[in-house]
Amino acid sequence: MKKVLITGSGGQIGSELTLELRRRLGGENVVASDKRNLSSGPLVDTGPFEVIDVTDVEQIATVAGKYKIDTIYHLAAVLSAIGEEKPHLAWDIGVNGLYNVLQVARDKKCALFFPSSIGAFGPSTPLDNTPQDTIQRPVSMYGVTKVTGELLCDYYAQRYGVDARGVRYPGIISNVTLPGGGTTDYAVEIFYAAIKTKHFVCPLGAGTFLDMMYMPDAINAAINVMEADPKKLRHRNAFNVTAMSFDPEILYAEIKKHIPDFKMEYDPDPVKMCIAQSWPNKMDDSCARAEWGWKPEYDLERMTLDMIKVIGGKFKKGLI
Numbered sequence: 080m081k082k083v084l085i086t087g088s089g090g091q092i093g094s095e096l097t098l099e100l101r102r103r104l105g106g107e108n109v110v111a112s113d114k115r116n117l118s119s120g121p122l123v124d125t126g127p128f129e130v131i132d133v134t135d136v137e138q139i140a141t142v143a144g145k146y147k148i149d150t151i152y153h154l155a156a157v158l159s160a161i162g163e164e165k166p167h168l169a170w171d172i173g174v175n176g177l178y179n180v181l182q183v184a185r186d187k188k189c190a191l192f193f194p195s196s197i198g199a200f201g202p203s204t205p206l207d208n209t210p211q212d213t214i215q216r217p218v219s220m221y222g223v224t225k226v227t228g229e230l231l232c233d234y235y236a237q238r239y240g241v242d243a244r245g246v247r248y249p250g251i252i253s254n255v256t257l258p259g260g261g262t263t264d265y266a267v268e269i270f271y272a273a274i275k276t277k278h279f280v281c282p283l284g285a286g287t288f289l290d291m292m293y294m295p296d297a298i299n300a301a302i303n304v305m306e307a308d309p310k311k312l313r314h315r316n317a318f319n320v321t322a323m324s325f326d327p328e329i330l331y332a333e334i335k336k337h338i339p340d341f342k343m344e345y346d347p348d349p350v351k352m353c354i355a356q357s358w359p360n361k362m363d364d365s366c367a368r369a370e371w372g373w374k375p376e377y378d379l380e381r382m383t384l385d386m387i388k389v390i391g392g393k394f395k396k397g398l399i
Contacts, residue, residue, distance in 0.1 A: 091253055107126060107127065159196075
């Protein structure tokens with residue numbers, strides 16, 4: 080049975096990936112960790128939890144040794160918008176933290192999942208059907224850390240034989256975890272606003288297309304790429320994956336089908352707009368489909384229905 084460690088378990092992806100891996104592998108086989116010491120909640124109640132600051136390599140190594148870890152999902156990161164406010168922190172966690180995890184993976188012979196992002200691309204990258212292998216010149220510190228991370232993972236795979244794999248995530252939409260400072264967070268915030276107040280002020284302008292993915296697909300992508308036959312992986316690291324592409328107006332129109340009195344206006348945030356306009360409209364994920372069978376289950380219509388159902392249910396119960 081695999082012994083898994085997840086860093087950044089308290090984040091948007093980590094909180095849901097932890098519970099899904101525990102469902103599949105058993106709670107005792109999946110160690111959740113975060114820089115924050117969580118005293119209660121699902122991450123603590125369903126399996127082991129450890130405090131890990133990924134900038135401290137000894138903390139990572141101690142936990143990996145204690146639980147005989149063989150697979151690490153490294154999710155600790157600072158997201159794009161916050162990264163522009165705190166670039167030093169974004170670098171420290173995004174690059175130095177990954178370096179420490181790679182060192183532990185090398186020493187302990189662990190497989191490693193590292194999530195890259197559409198943020199790894201920039202304005203000189205082809206915006207439509209962005210190829211798997213193309214120019215990467217990001218304009219955000221978040222993007223810089225992701226490109227550096229991709230290169231570090233490739234280096235450790237080639238130089239030391241670390242089984243490092245990963246995907247380039249688009250924006251992730253979740254009905255569980257609240258947004259955490261990303262440029263694509265509007266696509267989550269808009270659902271809460273539609274249900275709670277029927278009014279939303281969008282920080283991105285009309286016509287700003289971005290790749291997006293519903294959380295269940297994001298979780299499956301992380302698990303499936305790690306379970307793939309390594310003989311079939313030509314790229315191994317930073318596979319483009321996507322499920323849908325839309326701008327705020329298209330998303331608004333889809334939500335309005337179910338909440339007719341919902342209203343939206345625009346007040347573009349300059350920093351978020353600069354970042355968003357440098358990212359792809361839609362990535363080409365044909366390599367992931369060919370090499371390990373990637374296929375999303377949710378499109379815009381199905382995702383919208385589920386988001387409204389789940390968040391609406393929480394609102395009626397007074398949980399949000």
